[in-house]
Amino acid sequence: MRPAGSGFVWRPPTSVPHIDEAGISLVTRGGTVESHAPSSPVVNDLDQLQNSLGEGPCLDSIWEEQRIVVDDMGAAQDRWPRYASAAAERGIGSLMSFQLFAERGSAGALNLYSSRSHVFDQGTADVGRLFAAQAALVLHGAQRIQGLHVALESRDVIGQAKGVLMERFGTGQARAFAMLVESSQHTNMKLATVAEWIVTETERKGTGG
Missing domain, CATH: 1.10.10.10 (Winged helix-like DNA-binding domain superfamily/Winged helix DNA-binding domain)
Structure with missing residues (x-):
């Protein structure tokens, strides 16, 4: 998929077993997070939700941790009380998020969603890392993506x-x-x-x- 005017081309890995939705969360110059190459409007909605709530696994992956795995979204309310409930209501059962560093000055995360809980195994994680590396390489080549670079x-x-x-x-x-x-x-x-x-x-x- 290609956001208008960005030159950014990347296909969400929804063909991976257990993955129903996918997308990339990227940080804008203003510090907010935008959804790019989402597999459906639900993914964009989830990114906007995290922006408005100021909490969520994708935000934590971008700023804090290299990989976050949520095996059961319905049981993640202790860490993200508002986001976890809202995501579960939207049919998200589990999630994996991988921190991206495409180049100096870029920050973001690759997010993989499943409608079921407890479906991610080591094989899924390994494939997810490969797609994260691919996404980072694509980002590295997209020098003129508008609003995606943050120091x-x-x-x-x-x-x-x-x-x-x-x-x-x-x-x-x-x-x-x-x-x-x-x-x-x-x-x-x-x-x-x-x-x-x-x-x-x-x-x-x-x-x-």
């Missing part, structure tokens, strides 16, 4: 800002990220800009400036 420095500063908020408010990673998203929306500032301000102010106060 790795932005990713780092967002992580630092999350740490500041977690320590200051005694909250978890998902809530800290949601607070950043809310601040970005309320101030009409880019997510990375909000994060940089939080980190800079914390450092300034720490040095007595």
Whole structure:
């Protein structure tokens, strides 16, 4: 599939056993996540849902972990209370998400969905890694994809800002990220800009400036 005007061509791996839906979540310059090459509108809906809630396995895969496996979406409410319930209601039983680094300045995740729970085995994971590598190579060649490049420095500063908020408010990673998203929306500032301000102010106060 090819997003308009991007030169990005990639086919979701729905032919893999147990995979019913697939897509790529990519970070825009503003720090939000957009769905690319989704196998159906449901995939795009799930990405938008994670953006609005500030929580979800695809977000965690992009920012925190190289691979996330959700064997039973209905039982994942402890980690993603709002997203897990909403995803299960949309027919998602399980999910695998692979972190992508196409090149310096790009961040995203390959997401594989199944309507059934407990269906992913090591073979599925191995195939998923191959498709993730393929997607990363395709991204590497798409130099002019609009809105898909975010500096790795932005990713780092967002992580630092999350740490500041977690320590200051005694909250978890998902809530800290949601607070950043809310601040970005309320101030009409880019997510990375909000994060940089939080980190800079914390450092300034720490040095007595």
